[in-house]
Amino acid sequence: MSSDIEGLTDGRWLVIARKEFADTIRSKVLWILSVLFVSVFALPAALAQYFDIGQFIQSQTGQQVTTNLLAQQTSRLASALVPIIAIAVAYAAITREREKGSLKLLLSLPHTRADVVVGKVVGRSGVVAVPIAVGMLITMAVVLPTQIAFKAGGFVTFALLTMLLGVAFVGLSVGVSAATSTSRRSMVGTVGLFVYFYLFWNSFARGVGQLLKDHAGIATDTQLHVTLFLKLLNPTQAYQTLLTSALGTETYVARARMFSGLMGQIVAQQLKGSLPFYLGDGMALAILLAWLVVPVALGYVVFQAADL
Amino acid sequence: MAAIELDGVTKRFGDVTALQNVSFTVESGEVFGFLGPNGAGKSTTINILLDFVRPTAGRARIFGMDVNEHSQAIRERTGVLPEGYDVYDRLTGRKHLEFVIDSKDADDDPEEILQRVGLEGGDGDRRAGDYSKGMKQRLVLGMALVDEPDLLVLDEPSTGLDPNGARMMREVVREESERGATVFFSSHILGQVEAVCDRVGILGEGEMIAVDSVEGLRSAADLSATLDVTTAGLTDDAVDAVRSLDGVASVTANDDHLSVAVDDAGKTAVLSALENSGVEVTDFSTEEASLEDLFAAYTGDGHEPGAEVDA
Numbered sequence: 001m002s003s004d005i006e007g008l009t010d011g012r013w014l015v016i017a018r019k020e021f022a023d024t025i026r027s028k029v030l031w032i033l034s035v036l037f038v039s040v041f042a043l044p045a046a047l048a049q050y051f052d053i054g055q056f057i058q059s060q061t062g063q064q065v066t067t068n069l070l071a072q073q074t075s076r077l078a079s080a081l082v083p084i085i086a087i088a089v090a091y092a093a094i095t096r097e098r099e100k101g102s103l104k105l106l107l108s109l110p111h112t113r114a115d116v117v118v119g120k121v122v123g124r125s126g127v128v129a130v131p132i133a134v135g136m137l138i139t140m141a142v143v144l145p146t147q148i149a150f151k152a153g154g155f156v157t158f159a160l161l162t163m164l165l166g167v168a169f170v171g172l173s174v175g176v177s178a179a180t181s182t183s184r185r186s187m188v189g190t191v192g193l194f195v196y197f198y199l200f201w202n203s204f205a206r207g208v209g210q211l212l213k214d215h216a217g218i219a220t221d222t223q224l225h226v227t228l229f230l231k232l233l234n235p236t237q238a239y240q241t242l243l244t245s246a247l248g249t250e251t252y253v254a255r256a257r258m259f260s261g262l263m264g265q266i267v268a269q270q271l272k273g274s275l276p277f278y279l280g281d282g283m284a285l286a287i288l289l290a291w292l293v294v295p296v297a298l299g300y301v302v303f304q305a306a307d308l
Numbered sequence: 309m310a311a312i313e314l315d316g317v318t319k320r321f322g323d324v325t326a327l328q329n330v331s332f333t334v335e336s337g338e339v340f341g342f343l344g345p346n347g348a349g350k351s352t353t354i355n356i357l358l359d360f361v362r363p364t365a366g367r368a369r370i371f372g373m374d375v376n377e378h379s380q381a382i383r384e385r386t387g388v389l390p391e392g393y394d395v396y397d398r399l400t401g402r403k404h405l406e407f408v409i410d411s412k413d414a415d416d417d418p419e420e421i422l423q424r425v426g427l428e429g430g431d432g433d434r435r436a437g438d439y440s441k442g443m444k445q446r447l448v449l450g451m452a453l454v455d456e457p458d459l460l461v462l463d464e465p466s467t468g469l470d471p472n473g474a475r476m477m478r479e480v481v482r483e484e485s486e487r488g489a490t491v492f493f494s495s496h497i498l499g500q501v502e503a504v505c506d507r508v509g510i511l512g513e514g515e516m517i518a519v520d521s522v523e524g525l526r527s528a529a530d531l532s533a534t535l536d537v538t539t540a541g542l543t544d545d546a547v548d549a550v551r552s553l554d555g556v557a558s559v560t561a562n563d564d565h566l567s568v569a570v571d572d573a574g575k576t577a578v579l580s581a582l583e584n585s586g587v588e589v590t591d592f593s594t595e596e597a598s599l600e601d602l603f604a605a606y607t608g609d610g611h612e613p614g615a616e617v618d619a
Binding site: 012015018019022023026101102104105107108109111112308 | 321355358359360361362379380381383384386388390392393394395396398399403407408410411412448451452
């Protein structure tokens with residue numbers, strides 16, 4: 001279609017993004033999410049301080065409690081909570097306007113459908129990212145006067161990666177919302193994907209690895225690499241393992257920890273010194289970014305061709 | 309130059325044909341009425357003009373540009389009051405207008421527009437979600453007026469408007485037309501189209517039945533309404549008085565009942581004339597000329613338009 005070429009227009013998507021954001025501020029979602037993220041990120045730090053857990057751990061293990069340790073612990077919860085919130089904020093971004101009819105007002109104006117999709121992604125990303133930033137800032141304020149050692153680099157990385165995870169799921173959700181005609185379908189699609197990532201992706205990765213070994217005769221090493229790469233394709237796992245290595249764990253150990261417990265330790269031994277590039281940190285980051293971009297692009301193609 | 313051109317446009321949704329080989333032209337600067345009953349395909353036509361849906365066959369152009377290829381350029385110069393829209397509940401009326409002004413890179417004053425469409429006294433600062441249907445209609449008309457568009461597309465604009473609102477709508481259409489804008493105005497009500505349009509296109513079941521001037525429309529179909537009056541004792545003098553009024557096409561008297569074929573404006577004159585002749589009116593009702601009559605007039609089947617069917 002020739003209007004594909006029309007694509008994005010200067011500033012137009014920004015007008016939509018601003019409207020999205022203004023609309024959401026009035027709905028109080030932003031404030032509710034900020035409170036939520038403050039409690040998720042800052043509360044553990046506050047509790048640790050209150051119960052003197054830092055002293056306890058230090059006396060038991062000789063290890064100083066840092067914000068890196070806090071981030072590592074919190075990231076487990078964040079890897080589930082942030083995607084769920086991003087989905088809730090964005091799954092109906094386009095379908096709701098389509099069902100209600102306000103999309104007709106929007107597209108009566110000189111906006112392209114690309115402007116609408118990008119404006120939605122940017123606007124709703126703000127709705128997810130700003131409360132995360134607020135949560136992080138308040139956490140910092142809570143932690144600074146305590147004995148918990150504040151590691152600025154790790155803390156900023158944690159904040160940025162968590163925002164990126166949220167934005168990736170906003171992209172995924174807006175993409176699905178652009179490609180479907182009702183909010184109900186969009187919800188089934190986005191929630192279904194999340195549940196799949198969370199519960200079934202690992203067995204899918206293991207299954208494919210096993211299948212390739214049994215039927216394509218790949219070597220055990222290759223099987224391990226393939227399985228790890230497939231695990232890494234899961235955005236929540238890419239987030240966690242990337243954060244682990246960014247906070248100072250060796251990259252190969254961080255990747256091996258995508259397997260839990262003893263298995264993780266065995267895998268770490270096998271990976272030591274021979275980590276392929278497609279399991280590196282760059283790839284993990286690229287995968288997170290791809291989850292932002294690819295669903296948006298696919299959703300746009302369907303939306304562009306649709307009769308509204 | 310033509311503002312709108314449709315050339316053999318067909319649209320099928322699955323195996324339902326919404327439009328069948330529709331062609332017509334709207335000249336620049338004219339007020340074009342697009343008339344047809346609900347479900348005739350008026351909105352589908354407008355949706356094609358706005359590139360919401362794509363034709364199965366045929367071409368549509370606005371300002372000489374293909375509606376799909378140059379949709380954005382077309383919408384830069386077009387103001388739209390769509391059908392089946394909804395507003396952004398949480399944003400105020402003023403915010404809606406500001407959003408349109410930003411989107412069109414225009415410099416209109418929201419206050420001026422709010423006044424023009426009759427959203428006054430703080431209405432503009434209320435959440436649009438709390439507006440009545442009529443107020444929403446006024447707001448969206450206001451949004452369509454931003455940036456002095458060359459073309460106004462109004463899909464069933466009188467929906468939800470009270471008589472005052474409908475008058476405001478007609479005034480706005482007249483003003484915009486005087487400014488030089490082309491107005492494309494769809495409706496299923498004959499009287500509205502007749503009141504403001506230069507030419508009329510009539511759509512029935514997805515096919516263009518006729519395109520005609522409003523004068524042509526008037527002569528093709530008897531557009532007068534029938535006024536039925538029940539009196540407490542009718543006199544011949546009173547019947548003559550009514551018959552001599554302007555705008556009265558025919559009078560049928562039957563005992564105390566009177567059937568008068570009269571145009572819209574003449575109805576009250578009929579009632580006054582009766583009372584001036586000392587005849588007491590106990591009851592009256594009117595029957596508008598129907599679209600069915602009009603279709604029959606153009607397609608030539610059925611009974612003659614406006615003909616009496618009373619035995």
